[in-house]
Amino acid sequence: MLTNQVLPFAGVTMLIFGFALDANKAVLELVAPGLVWLATMFSLLLLVQRAFAVEGDDGALDAMRVAGVDARAIFLGKAIGLAIQLLLLEVVLLFAAVVLYGETIPAGGVVLLVTTLVSATCGLAAVGTLYGGLAAGSKGRETLLPLLTLPAVAPVLIGATRAVESALGTGVAELSDGWQWVGLLTVFAVVFGVGGALAFGPLIDE
Amino acid sequence: MHSCVESSGVGIAQKSVFDPIEVSRNSVQPVAAIGNDDDDVSSDPGPTATSSGPVIELVDVVATLGQFPALSGATMRVDAGEIVLLRGPNGAGKTTLLRLCAGLLPVVRGNATVMGHDLATDREGVRPHVGLLGHQNGLFADLTVAENVRFWGATVGASTEEIGAAMERMGVADRLADVPVRKLSAGQKRRTALAGLVARRARLWLLDEPHSGLDQRGRDDLDATLRQAAAAGATILVASHELDRAESLATRIVGVVAGQVTAGGTRLLRGASPGCSRRRICASSVAAACSRIRCCRSQA
Numbered sequence: 001m002l003t004n005q006v007l008p009f010a011g012v013t014m015l016i017f018g019f020a021l022d023a024n025k026a027v028l029e030l031v032a033p034g035l036v037w038l039a040t041m042f043s044l045l046l047l048v049q050r051a052f053a054v055e056g057d058d059g060a061l062d063a064m065r066v067a068g069v070d071a072r073a074i075f076l077g078k079a080i081g082l083a084i085q086l087l088l089l090e091v092v093l094l095f096a097a098v099v100l101y102g103e104t105i106p107a108g109g110v111v112l113l114v115t116t117l118v119s120a121t122c123g124l125a126a127v128g129t130l131y132g133g134l135a136a137g138s139k140g141r142e143t144l145l146p147l148l149t150l151p152a153v154a155p156v157l158i159g160a161t162r163a164v165e166s167a168l169g170t171g172v173a174e175l176s177d178g179w180q181w182v183g184l185l186t187v188f189a190v191v192f193g194v195g196g197a198l199a200f201g202p203l204i205d206e
Numbered sequence: 207m208h209s210c211v212e213s214s215g216v217g218i219a220q221k222s223v224f225d226p227i228e229v230s231r232n233s234v235q236p237v238a239a240i241g242n243d244d245d246d247v248s249s250d251p252g253p254t255a256t257s258s259g260p261v262i263e264l265v266d267v268v269a270t271l272g273q274f275p276a277l278s279g280a281t282m283r284v285d286a287g288e289i290v291l292l293r294g295p296n297g298a299g300k301t302t303l304l305r306l307c308a309g310l311l312p313v314v315r316g317n318a319t320v321m322g323h324d325l326a327t328d329r330e331g332v333r334p335h336v337g338l339l340g341h342q343n344g345l346f347a348d349l350t351v352a353e354n355v356r357f358w359g360a361t362v363g364a365s366t367e368e369i370g371a372a373m374e375r376m377g378v379a380d381r382l383a384d385v386p387v388r389k390l391s392a393g394q395k396r397r398t399a400l401a402g403l404v405a406r407r408a409r410l411w412l413l414d415e416p417h418s419g420l421d422q423r424g425r426d427d428l429d430a431t432l433r434q435a436a437a438a439g440a441t442i443l444v445a446s447h448e449l450d451r452a453e454s455l456a457t458r459i460v461g462v463v464a465g466q467v468t469a470g471g472t473r474l475l476r477g478a479s480p481g482c483s484r485r486r487i488c489a490s491s492v493a494a495a496c497s498r499i500r501c502c503r504s505q506a
Contacts, residue, residue: 054346058395063344066308067361067406068334205329 002085005050006043010089013039014096028101030171033164035101036093037120037157040086044124044153045146047085048132051078056136061204071201075129079193083125090117109167112178116167119182120160122189127152130196133204159184259322261286261410261441262307264467267316269306276302278465279316284443289436291456292445299465300445301340304412307443308338321410334362337408339416343399347388351378351398354387359405372405375431377424392419400428404435411435411442417451429455 017035021027028035055061064074094113097103105113131148135141159181165171166178262284269277277299284290292300305311307320309329318324323331338344345354352373359369373379376397387395396419403411411432417425432442432455445462446452453459460467 054348058347059340059342059344060346062310062340062342063338063358065310066333066336066338067358068330069361 002047002088006046006085006089007092009046010039010043010093011096013042014093014100018100025102029103032097032101032103033168033170034157034161036090036097036164037160039093040090040124041150041153041157043089044082044086044128045149047082048128048149049142049145051082051129052132052136052141061136065204071204072197074204075133075197075200078132079122079125079129079196082128083121086121086124087117090121103168103170105167106169109169109175109178112175112182113164113167115182116160116163116178116185119185119189120156120163123156123185123192124153126189126192126196127156130192130200130203133200137204155188156185159188260284260319261288261321262443263317263319264306265317267306267318268314269302269311270314271302271311276465277306280462280465280467282460282467284441286439286441287436289432289442289444289455289457291452291459292443292462293449293452293459294462298462300462301414302465303462303467304338304340304414304443304445307332307410308336308412309333310338332410335409336412337403337406337410338412338414339399339403340414341418343395344402345387345395345399348386350384350386351390351394351401352383354398355401355405358402362406364405364407368407369405372401375404375427376401377427393421393424396420397424397427400431404431409440411440413442413444413446415446415448416444417446417448425451 135145163178163181165173260283264282267280309332320332321335
């Protein structure tokens with residue numbers, strides 16, 4: 001799924017962004033962090049839909065509920081699976097930004113960059129799993145999922161973009177500014193991680 | 207017009223995959239052990255003998271699917287070891303009834319107790335005791351047959367031997383074991399799902415059209431499995447439109463019509479009689495749910 005569907009989709013999205021901005025290198029370098037996270041979030045929707053289709057297609061989610069599988073375990077399993085795929089995707093997208101947009105990654109910003117990726121990914125995975133479970137049982141899940149998820153992950157989009165800007169030294173961003181955004185991303189991940197684990201059972205039950 | 211089916215015995219002499227079921231709690235009356243001569247059918251709506259309380263007890267239960275009242279005042283009692291056939295037209299509420307008993311649907315009104323758990327307050331409590339096979343198989347398409355059965359067995363801590371026995375029981379142990387489920391035919395998927403159900407050692411089996419997609423041998427295997435599970439103390443609810451086969455399997459038939467359960471249902475008693483080596487059961491018209499059932503001996 002990740003290699004044959006999501007990665008090509010994300011790669012094409014990055015390319016299209018380049019076309020939309022008229023291949024202006026100066027602009028692309030400036031907005032690259034935001035474009036990377038936008039492509040990540042669009043790809044998140046695909047990954048979440050696929051993650052729940054694995055069970056939804058043949059009623060395995062119901063079967064797991066009947067089998068007494070702990071809903072928190074299902075939530076954590078799905079969130080961890082999503083997080084691993086998202087991390088791989090983000091690394092590839094950053095590489096694409098370097099190749100397509102001429103972005104550079106200074107050595108001093110690597111720690112901030114990695115921390116940002118990890119904390120933002122945890123938040124995205126938690127939100128995606130929570131709303132994926134909610135949308136999985138509804139008939140209009142294809143449209144319901146983005147409608148629920150994209151507004152909810154807006155803080156991650158903003159925070160992760162600012163933090164990556166700081167890590168890459170894009171525009172006027174300072175390295176120290178980035179850590180504040182990482183703090184926000186971490187709080188977001190913890191809140192949705194804990195809240196999602198607790199709410200997931202009742203959500204898929206109803 | 208009567209449709210007739212032959213039931214050629216229910217005893218199964220092979221290693222039991224049902225041993226771990228808590229048989230001692232219930233006084234089970236295996237189907238094959240009930241002897242009779244002329245009165246093969248009883249309309250007695252009462253439950254079969256059991257030393258403990260009912261496995262399922264519904265009193266005036268209302269359940270909805272969205273705004274639609276899928277069950278509107280269902281009343282039913284099922285005791286341990288029974289194989290109950292839910293019979294009724296499409297949309298009558300059979301699937302809803304099964305899902306309700308599995309703790310997947312909330313009780314809007316009425317009293318519903320399953321395996322001693324009040325479904326109004328403790329739906330999760332009933333689930334570990336239940337094996338549900340709905341229209342869908344509940345399988346993971348990317349996993350192999352063996353991995354699927356192992357997964358469902360692991361939910362109750364089944365041993366490797368028990369899982370192997372369950373797969374053997376449903377005929378998916380050998381050449382199918384390592385095949386991904388997505389490559390299986392519909393019947394093979396059904397067999398795999400049933401093997402998972404056997405591996406789960408459920409005390410209450412809720413089966414929605416279980417024969418669907420199975421070939422003749424698969425159907426026979428399933429029926430034998432269900433009879434053995436019931437003999438070991440499991441309780442089984444089957445919703446089916448394959449009436450001949452399902453009626454030959456059931457110890458009782460309950461009609462479900464327009465979201466209501468006809469009280470008690472019709473109990474079938476059958477067994478071998480002198481001069482008759484095989485039991486023959488004739489089902490009357492299938493038009494009305496829970497209609498008359500007549501049994502007759504072969505005179506030919």
